[in-house]
Amino acid sequence: MAINAADLPLKNAFAELPSAFYTRLMPTPLPAPYFVAASSSAAALVGLDVAALAQDDFVAAFTGNAVPARAKPLSAVYSGHQFGVWAGQLGDGRAILLGQLDTPAGPMELQLKGAGLTPYSRMGDGRAVLRSSIREFLCSEAMAALNIPTTRALMITGSDQGVMRETVESSAVATRMAPSFVRFGSFEHWYARQRPDELRILADYVIAAFYPELAGESNPYKALLAEVTRRTAHMIAHWQAVGFMHGVMNTDNMSILGLTLDYGPFGFMEAFDSQHICNHTDQQGRYSYANQPDVGHWNCHKLGQALLPLIGNVEDAQEALDVYQGAFAAKIDELLHAKLGLDVALPEDGQLFAAMFALLDRHHVDFTQFFRKLGMLQLELPTLDAPVRDLFIERDAFDAWAVTYRARLRHEHRTDSERRRAMDAVNPKYVLRNYLAQVAIDKANNKDFSEVATLLAVLEHPFDEQHDNEAYAALPPDWASHLEVSCSS
Template sequence: MPYAFDESPFSPRFATLPQRFFAHVPPTPLTTPQLVVWNSALASELNLHPDALAHAGIDDYLGGNRILQDSLPLASVYCGHQFGVYVPQLGDGRAILIAELPDAHGQIQEIQLKGAGPTPWSRHADGRAVLRSSIREYLCSEAMHGLGIPTTRALALVASPTPVWRETRETAAVVTRVAPTFVRFGHFEYYSHHDEHAHLRTLTDWTIQHFYPQCAAAPSPALALLQAVIARTASMVAQWQAVGFCHGVMNTDNMSILGLTLDYGPFGFMDGFDARHICNHSDDSGRYAYNQQPQVALWNLNALAQALLPLLDREAAIAALHEFQNLFEDAFAACFQAKLGLTDWLDEDWTLLTDLLNLMHASRTDWTTFWRDLATVHDAQALATPLRDRFVDRDGFDVWLAAYQARCAQNELTGADRASRMRAANPLYVLRNHLAETAIRQAQQGDFSEVKRLQECLAHPFTERPEFADYAAPAPDWAADLSVSCSS
């Protein structure tokens, strides 16, 4: 039986940790909060009624104007490395954990309001999020979930006329975020760098107890935790690369201890393939460019390992980090084996893939449409897309295509089976920047229909539907002028 929002929450388990880990802080009320988008599918997964109208006072609860009965809202403290520079204190500066709910599988999920006002860790900021960035986070959280990539989720979006100043005057919004935990690498760094090793052990034990119970029986539970996080992170980043997703700000405080895609700030899905693509206008050095993401993930894991050193053997930690490359390459190969429609992965397939990526990079070939349309060369029921016309070096592509088809001939699959497998691995729809921008511009005029339509489409990105044909098209010319930054 589904519940109303105010009938079933638990106080957050994070509140069972010592007071040093958090501060109880209520959300700051918004002016006339309005629930403008509600994720009925996620609500059902959380055993909540899928109809937003069934939840009395939901605008006020999710806008921060009312507090759930028995809830003790809190914000946590952490630190981190931002663009490679250590910052000794960060924390939840605008995110407030308000409750927990069990999902349909019995797993507890934290409910957090992002943009709910200042906390002790706001660093003199207003604690608010603006509508444009909130829409981007809401949509991309659910788009990544639709792609099968580990991510935090988004339950709702509340808008308000409350003014917020960034580069210009904007309006406030609150995203209701959902995840088993929002603990980050930076939480561990905080207690380690402050020489609070007892608290570091407490946090490590708490994390293992609730999220990695298989690590508890290991000879070194902290080492087992590190190894598990390395494996999850390697897999997550490989999946990012496969869909052309750029996080944009892979600071250690934006890295989830569960290997979830966390904190959607200046993210972007590539249009034309550029191996050195930088999606964050604030990233002058290209630290977080597309082709740097695996290396940065390892850098961040090294920072986590460094933080955990008081609890584990140094040489064992180094050995664990050395496994990242193999884990990442295995996950990366698995992704592109599926994208290419191969039934196995051979050493020579690295050359096949590298040659293709070089051709795509030189031509800025549209990442999403190319991979989707590559399936048509195997599909007898469809006219083959003139793929060669998407390359400057058409002759070079012809040579590659012949090598690819010869490789496919080694596998015992019919053309139809291969095409079907490839369509299941290569999305037709992703959250391109111009699609998000169009939805944002309409929402800023009070029309959230495009946000809802995009959400409906991106929930099933591999399934072709005629009513969403406009979302499958390459980016228009004006999209090249769009930029996103850390300002939100």
């Protein structure tokens, strides 16, 4: 039986916490909202019919114009470090949590991003723009299809109401989903205010709701820090392996569940540059591709500091944090072996990986195309290396590395076709390149949302060949070199 938007069976466990953790408020309506896009796979997760999401009642509900009867809308308070500097109180400046829907995998919260002013908006207007909402929507779903831990995006609605950024842009609301939107900064907030009771209440809530297996540990707060640290290390290893750059890894953008959270000035690596900075605002390069693993560790240390009053002593906190480096190293090693089609691990493999990245860095080879086309290599036929070899201006440089790679492959027992199938299953052909998103945004600004839907359909199957969509795997055109993304949204 179809569910009407007004009758969504929402609950809100976070709203059961003391009122200090949030402010109850209603979204601010937008004039004449309209449907932009929806994700069928995200809708399926919460038992909704994707076709129904385009109907007026769901458009109104997920814009904030008609709140479902069982919703308990709220915006959460948190603090955080931004670009390595303590920023003090932050909070949901433009996000309003409607509640959660029960699913076979557990509760899933629905949050409206861009739904109006909250007490935490500071100098902002509480709104999101169509441009950034499309980017977040597409990337959330693209990352899920890449098997990378992430929040999800259910749908986007739009309105012609103008919002001032660098120029006047149209408003939008993105409905995003996650089991929880609690962040590292949620704990930092209470630590900074020397409020140990609230710190404990929040930690106990997170453990009971999302880490119940830790409740029986001798020190459950130490165990919580260790598990979050491990998940964060694994998430960032996945980022590095696919060339994803978050762009603004502030502690208030770090999920307590190890999910990729808050898509702003993100980017996927194209011409490989280990020092690449995808966020134009990040003038110092704090959040460059190469720095992401270390910044993830630094952020975990800030969470550890916040949890220290509960953990009890520095030694136990440090022991929990020490999980990070080993977890990251093991996961990135596993992912790189898979990307290169290596089924067993040998001691010298680290040297092969290092030489490969040095080669990519020196020749600025397209990250996604390199790994995808490397799968076409045939062990005994180097004369057929052209698909990957032609990515290099200096072909001899690839040839030299390929000699070592072929020697390594001879320790494997898979045929060329078996290895290619395995590599194609982990090396995407399609990622959300900035220029692809920009084409969809440009059309959407003229009320043509077809490219958003088309691009979403492509990105939902990133490992497939999709012969009719070859253009979406192409190198960026010359005009794309001028694209910049920043913290503006």
